[in-house]
Amino acid sequence: MEFYNGNVWKSVILSPAGSSETHPASSCREIANKYKSDMKSGPYWLKPSEQGPTFKAYCNANESWTLVMKIDGNKQTFRYGSALWSNKEPLNEDSLSMNDVEAKFASYWTVPFTELRLGMKNKGTTRWITVSYAALSLYSLIADGQYRQTYLGKSKWSSLLSHTSMQANCNRVCVVLIVQMTDA
Numbered sequence: 001m002e003f004y005n006g007n008v009w010k011s012v013i014l015s016p017a018g019s020s021e022t023h024p025a026s027s028c029r030e031i032a033n034k035y036k037s038d039m040k041s042g043p044y045w046l047k048p049s050e051q052g053p054t055f056k057a058y059c060n061a062n063e064s065w066t067l068v069m070k071i072d073g074n075k076q077t078f079r080y081g082s083a084l085w086s087n088k089e090p091l092n093e094d095s096l097s098m099n100d101v102e103a104k105f106a107s108y109w110t111v112p113f114t115e116l117r118l119g120m121k122n123k124g125t126t127r128w129i130t131v132s133y134a135a136l137s138l139y140s141l142i143a144d145g146q147y148r149q150t151y152l153g154k155s156k157w158s159s160l161l162s163h164t165s166m167q168a169n170c171n172r173v174c175v176v177l178i179v180q181m182t183d184a
Helices: 028-034 138-142 154-158
Strands: 002-004 009-011 042-046 055-059 065-067 113-122 125-135 180-183
Touching: 028 042, 028 055, 125 138
Parallel strands: none
Antiparallel strands: 002 009, 042 055, 055 065, 065 180, 113 125, 113 180
């Protein structure tokens, strides 16, 4: 793009929202809405609020969600009671892809949402469910340790795995794997 400043023509290169730390987007959804066909899944710079930090986050191009954490259920890293649920410390923050490296990103405590997208990988296949729930961040939802009803039912939770069952009288289902969130 060029403009005339009164004396000479000057070239200007516009940086798309999310392309750099100095041009962050407010959310992955903003990037998807502005650059639909040009957006590719991967790391983008976000700044969800004026007062908050600027950070890199993995954005999914097709469904405009933001990756918050990656958890390996075979490890003890995110066990119940782990400080990782209640602190604002990142873990492997450079692992901004859909690989199998456990991670917790700044998006865990900074990105507001209206839906949670949960995925569980089993034998190379990832199954997904979506939970309608609004919060200022996943941190604000989890860190206080309070129980929150989801109204999903056992069959929805069970759909995360191909062969699973729950105890017959289990009436309280707990989230065991949290992978992504959809921006507000």
